[in-house]
């Protein structure tokens with residue numbers, strides 16, 4: 001299910017379709033985001049609850065073909081492996097049941113500052129990190145609270161990564177976006 005088809009107000013910043021990511025080169029040929037339908041519909045509900053608060057959801061990544069997960073693992077030094085999925089096990093992204101998100105400030109028309117950056121791969125990425133400003137932590141915690149209220153669970157190492165309940169029942173896939 002393509003996210004912007006379901007809700008065109010979901011904001012996209014598909015970093016892996018640009019060189020602006022931890023790999024330093026584009027991994028996707030198309031800047032699109034997909035999830036399994038139940039996860040996509042839950043995300044739309046989170047977006048609807050954010051709107052009266054002045055935010056949209058900003059989506060960095062959804063379904064990710066398995067071969068991309070393999071490339072990420074192979075290019076990441078072992079000491080940073082807690083921040084990338086082991087291709088032997090596959091990623092919840094490969095099942096279309098994980099999404100990387102942040103908040104978009106509607107009035108300011110920009111990404112909301114968080115305690116750490118997307119894919120930063122440092123202790124600032126932990127959702128329990130107590131640093132940054134109080135306002136940054138409030139934004140991070142608001143995102144987590146709303147996502148958890150709609151069936152998502154945050155990854156202990158990444159404040160932006162959420163898995164959707166029931167991901168175990170979906171298979172790991174390797175289709176590119178234009179074959180979905």
Ligand SMILES: [Zn+2]
Pocket residue numbers: 093098099100160161162
């Ligand atoms: Zn993720």
